[in-house]
Amino acid sequence: MAIKRLVLSFPPHMIDQPITYQLVKKYDLMVNILRARITPNEEGRLVMEISGKKKNLDEGLAFLDDLGVRVEPLAHDIRWYEDRCIECTACTSICPTGALSVKRPEMRVTFKHEKCIACELCLPACPYKALEIVS
Ligand code: SF4
Ligand code: SF4
Incomplete structure (x- = not known):
């Protein structure tokens, strides 16, 4: 089981897309949204914990990358x-x-x-x- 805490940033046209649903349904990942907000310039930001099999996690992250979602590790503590x-x-x-x-x-x-x-x-x-x- 692999676990990552990530910050996802995505552009305005993607705010309505069921990204987390896809991660759960297509890649069998567990997604726990820790924080969600839309910035003043309408960029969406999600802080989430994603867990699952490492292979699924890697594929899920590649899927996000293909969509143009910027994925960064939660940088601070x-x-x-x-x-x-x-x-x-x-x-x-x-x-x-x-x-x-x-x-x-x-x-x-x-x-x-x-x-x-x-x-x-x-x-x-x-x-x-x-x-x-x-x-
Ligand atoms: S002093 Fe302690 S209890 Fe009070 S706000 Fe700071 S961390 Fe919290
Ligand atoms: S301890 Fe502070 S930073 Fe951590 S979840 Fe609570 S309010 Fe947020």
């Missing part, structure tokens, strides 16, 4: 500096995946790296710079 965190919990309500969460009733903040999709939403929420991007 988020690090939580526990020693800087004062457990104010401001970030935990913002985090869409539960990577940052608060354990009750102790009110202890934890970071589960494997759940983080590097969406960066938590960065401006933290007044103590306890969350940072690492390249």
